[in-house]
Amino acid sequence: MDPFSSPSPSGGSSGQSVPSADVLMDQVKTQLAQAYAEEFFETVRSKCFTKCITKPGTSLSGSESSCITRCVERYIEATGIISRALFSAHR
């Protein structure tokens, strides 16, 4: 279902109703947040696959699993380090 459509009001010739600005802004924010989260997930997945799964076996080993856990934590930490370095450089 198209999130931007709403049922048209009865009566009135064009029958088109537009969501309020607040509703639109909320929808945009939600969709943006979702898009960011999906992209971040994809990036972390790719990076940690590269770092941790060097010789794919018939199942994930214990060391591969712990590597992936650490990798996710480190990548999130790296994102913070980069953000702070970028924005404290502007002072």
Added chain:
Amino acid sequence: MDSSPELQRFLQEEKQKAMIAEMVGKLTSECWDKCITSTPGSKFSSSESTCLANCAQRYLDMTMLIQKKFQSMQQ
């Protein structure tokens, strides 16, 4: 559709935020590749975290250098 100034301002703001998020994402990806060369540990070594911070700042320096070069080439 009526584009109120409030909506315009909101869209501008979100556009800015998206540009910043993209830059942080791209830089983190590249600096991770440059700086985290071994298997991730339970914390960063000080050389790894220093490398990451340096990487971001050198990227900014490089950006300014390229801008200056482009400007001088236009004259």
